[in-house]
Amino acid sequence: MGRSSCCAKEGLNRGAWTTQEDKILTEYIKLHGEGKWRNLPKRAGLRRCGKSCRLRWLNYLRPDxxxxxxxxxxxxxxxxxxxxxxxxxxxxxxxxxxxxxxxxxxxxxxxxxxxxxxxxxxxxxxxxxxxxxxxxxxxxxxxxxxxxxxxxxxxxxKATKCSKVLFINSPPNSPPMHDLQSKAEAETTTTTKPSMPSMLVDGVASDSMSNNEMECGNGFLSFCDEEKELSADLLEDFNIADDICLSELLNSDFSNACNFDYNDLLSPCSDQTQMFSDDEILKNWTQCNFADETNVSKSLHYFTSFLESSEEVLGE
DNA sequence: AATCCGATCAACCGCGTGGAC
DNA sequence: AGTCCACGCGGTTGATCGGAT
The missing domain is CATH 1.10.10.60 (Homeodomain-like)
Known part of the structure; x- marks a missing residue:
């Protein structure tokens, strides 16, 4: 079976978009929203490939x-x-x-x-x-x-498509995290991310803290509702367990780094962090498992250490 | 003024992935 | 299980621009 072309290429405009085409596409998406790219050109009256429309919108026309x-x-x-x-x-x-x-x-x-x-x-x-x-x-x-x-x-x-994400709120006296993970792995019909690390599960709702906090070193990472939503979003960003370690932090908006006090995270083991090279830190980050909160804490230190050590190089 | 050439970036292309049937 | 479809990703291409000669 051959892969069908995304659209018939005959009679389609190619190359740079005209302002008229931009206007048509923008108006259409304002009215009907994004998606259904294959059919969009026909419905909008554009002589363009659906892919081209998508790209033009995503890379150029979006208002943000x-x-x-x-x-x-x-x-x-x-x-x-x-x-x-x-x-x-x-x-x-x-x-x-x-x-x-x-x-x-x-x-x-x-x-x-x-x-x-x-x-x-x-x-x-x-x-x-x-x-x-x-x-x-x-x-x-x-x-x-x-x-x-x-x-x-x-x-x-999105790096991968993921329409269903299992998001577990731990009940009181919840079983150990690795048990939850095993359960999640068993319930493949309800999640497309069976290898979701338990840190995320526990990070969202734990007995010992509010639903909006996650323990980290000697402090807490706070999650507003939006950030919790982003935690779910980040599951779509990485589809291998190793990556999820990073995703938890990467999901925070670094452009607003001022909202995230790395000193709080680093203080308990700042001496220790200097013992690792960038590669070691990154390796630890990508190899760590998150069976318990200790590792969550460690992992955050690894990551922040990595950033810090990079900072030293950058700053010199 | 004409030409060359490197830099830039919008657009294209092929392919992988996940969902629906 | 196999096939098709829609979407999204990353690599590449090619038009355009501006500086150098």
């Missing part, structure tokens, strides 16, 4: 798109996330408000990739890394800013 002017903060965040996630542009984009995967991918390929490569080169040649926020010789940060929306919300693209 922020364009150009990638800030040094965003740049550093992209570098960090890329270090953790690799070329998973949609995941990275999901952590940057108003940025698209395409934009970040392009920005990486034209600016950051070279910059990071140069930095690595310098690090191997001598031990005096340059400041990452310095602009590369050829970097031409375009000043155009179409539709700047400083308060735009995080665009959360």
């Amino acid at each position: 798109i922020k364009r150009g002017n990638i800030s040094p903060d965003e740049e550093e965040l992209i570098i960090r996330l890329h270090k953790l996630l690799g070329n998973r542009w949609s995941l990275i984009a999901g952590r940057l408000p108003g940025r698209t995967d395409n934009e970040i991918k392009n920005y990486w390929n034209t600016n950051l990739g070279k910059k990071v490569k140069d930095l690595d080169q310098q690090n191997t040649n001598n031990s005096s890394p340059t400041k990452l926020s310095a602009q590369p010789k050829n970097a031409k940060i375009k000043q155009k800013q179409i539709n700047p929306k400083p308060n735009s919300y995080v665009v959360r693209t």
Whole structure:
């Protein structure tokens, strides 16, 4: 069986979109919403492939798109996330408000990739890394800013499709987390994420704390309702158990990092964290299991340590 | 002024995944 | 279980622009 083409290519417009086409697409989506991309062009009266319409909307026409002017903060965040996630542009984009995967991918390929490569080169040649926020010789940060929306919300693209997520609220005297996980694994008809680590289950609702808090080191991570919702959302971001360790933290909006006090997390074992290299920390992060809260706490330390240690490199 | 060339980024393309039938 | 469909992802392409010669 051959894969059918997404649409008949004859008679379709290709290449750059005209303002008229943009207007038609925007109006149509305003009226009918996103989705059903294959049929959209016909119904909207566009001579475009459905894929093309989707891409045009997601990467250009959406009202919450922020364009150009990638800030040094965003740049550093992209570098960090890329270090953790690799070329998973949609995941990275999901952590940057108003940025698209395409934009970040392009920005990486034209600016950051070279910059990071140069930095690595310098690090191997001598031990005096340059400041990452310095602009590369050829970097031409375009000043155009179409539709700047400083308060735009995080665009959360999905890495995988997942229509059903089991979200367990632990009852009083709930069994150990690994039991819950086993149960979840058994109930594959109700969840598409059977390997969901128990930290997420316990992190949302635990006896010893309010539903909006998760123990972490000597403090608590607070979750507002929206963040709890995002915790569910993050399950869609990663489909392997290892990734979920990261996703819990990555799901927080790093652009608003001021809302997240890393010092609270680091204080209990700040000495210990200096014992790990970036690779070790990341390895621990990706290999840890979350059978109990101790590991949850540890994992947070690993991750924050990783960020901190990266910060040291970046800041020098 | 004309041409070349590298940088940028919107758009395209192929493929993987999950759901429906 | 197999097939088809819709969607989303990441890699690549190509049009355009601007600086250098």
